Amino acid sequence: MLLDVLIVDDSAAIRKILQRVLRQAEVPLGQIYEAGDGLEALKTLGSQRVDLVLADINMPNMDGLQLLNQIKTSEKWKHLPVIMVTTEGGESKVMSAAKLGAAGYVRKPFSAEQFRETVDGIFASPGGGETR
Amino acid sequence: MKTLDYRKVSDAVRSATREVFSMMIGLEVEPEAAYEEKNSTGTVDGVVALIGLAGQWVGGGILQCDVPLARKLYSSLLMTECDVANDGVNEEVLDAVAEIANMIIGNVKNEVERDLGTIGMGIPSVVFGRNFTTRNAGTNWIVNPFVCDGGHLWVKFCLAPPASTGGGAAELLGRESIRAKHHVTA
Numbered sequence: 001m002l003l004d005v006l007i008v009d010d011s012a013a014i015r016k017i018l019q020r021v022l023r024q025a026e027v028p029l030g031q032i033y034e035a036g037d038g039l040e041a042l043k044t045l046g047s048q049r050v051d052l053v054l055a056d057i058n059m060p061n062m063d064g065l066q067l068l069n070q071i072k073t074s075e076k077w078k079h080l081p082v083i084m085v086t087t088e089g090g091e092s093k094v095m096s097a098a099k100l101g102a103a104g105y106v107r108k109p110f111s112a113e114q115f116r117e118t119v120d121g122i123f124a125s126p127g128g129g130e131t132r
Numbered sequence: 133m134k135t136l137d138y139r140k141v142s143d144a145v146r147s148a149t150r151e152v153f154s155m156m157i158g159l160e161v162e163p164e165a166a167y168e169e170k171n172s173t174g175t176v177d178g179v180v181a182l183i184g185l186a187g188q189w190v191g192g193g194i195l196q197c198d199v200p201l202a203r204k205l206y207s208s209l210l211m212t213e214c215d216v217a218n219d220g221v222n223e224e225v226l227d228a229v230a231e232i233a234n235m236i237i238g239n240v241k242n243e244v245e246r247d248l249g250t251i252g253m254g255i256p257s258v259v260f261g262r263n264f265t266t267r268n269a270g271t272n273w274i275v276n277p278f279v280c281d282g283g284h285l286w287v288k289f290c291l292a293p294p295a296s297t298g299g300g301a302a303e304l305l306g307r308e309s310i311r312a313k314h315h316v317t318a
Contacts, residue, residue, distance in 0.1 A: 087241075
């Protein structure tokens with residue numbers, strides 16, 4: 001069971017670090033796709049099969065909450081799990097993400113262990129995500 | 133009336149900086165005595181990442197470091213060598229410094245907004261140059277210096293009620309060529 005993961009962050013450094021941390025967390029990875037903002041992410045989702053999305057919140061063009069809303073209101077992608085990975089730890093942002101249907105919320109800075117627990121929790125739960 | 137507790141802000145800056153450095157970079161930081169800064173900071177050589185803050189209070193956060201430390205931060209964060217010759221920096225180094233600033237300032241913002249209400253955070257801008265001056269506009273900045281791996285790092289933070297800031301957090305005055313990179317990082 002390999003997970004194809006889409007990492008959405010406008011920092012190339014964070015996209016690289018997230019790939020490393022997912023490997024350190026022993027998440028079974030298939031393809032990894034990268035996007036620099038929500039609009040790029042939607043393009044990738046339109047052309048690739050993705051099992052899990054990691055998305056920052058503060059991004060230009062389309063932010064992470066807008067992206068989450070687009071995913072969760074789409075018939076095609078509404079069951080796709082999205083983990084928000086962000087410095088935004090304020091209650092309002094966390095609540096907004098939860099209301100929109102985020103599957104998890106990881107605050108920067110983060111550890112591999114946090115990802116292991118979050119990803120395990122999503123895919124262990126009934127209907128947490130469809131995987132190959 | 134709500135007020136900004138400078139000691140609390142300094143504690144939050146130190147805590148956030150230590151956490152980011154230990155969890156993400158794997159380097160120790162040693163804090164030095166914090167101070168308040170107004171007007172010009174004197175000449176700067178190195179990398180400066182700026183992030184605007186706006187909401188019920190407005191202001192900004194700055195992370196400033198010398199070039200060797202910026203290169204070291206990049207190498208440690210990404211676990212790779214910095215392949216820019218001599219004492220230079222490239223877009224990847226600036227991106228790494230911007231992201232470190234984003235994590236530190238973001239976590240300080242999360243802490244202070246418990247007292248001051250919701251504050252929005254902008255996207256970092258990064259400046260690299262030699263012999264330039266940063267000038268603060270309107271309000272004092274709380275400066276927390278750190279020593280890290282033989283280099284120097286400064287984390288600066290300011291917040292004020294909207295009417296008292298003069299509308300800006302900092303101005304950058306170039307004396308020689310300044311290469312400014314407006315990053316789309318957060």
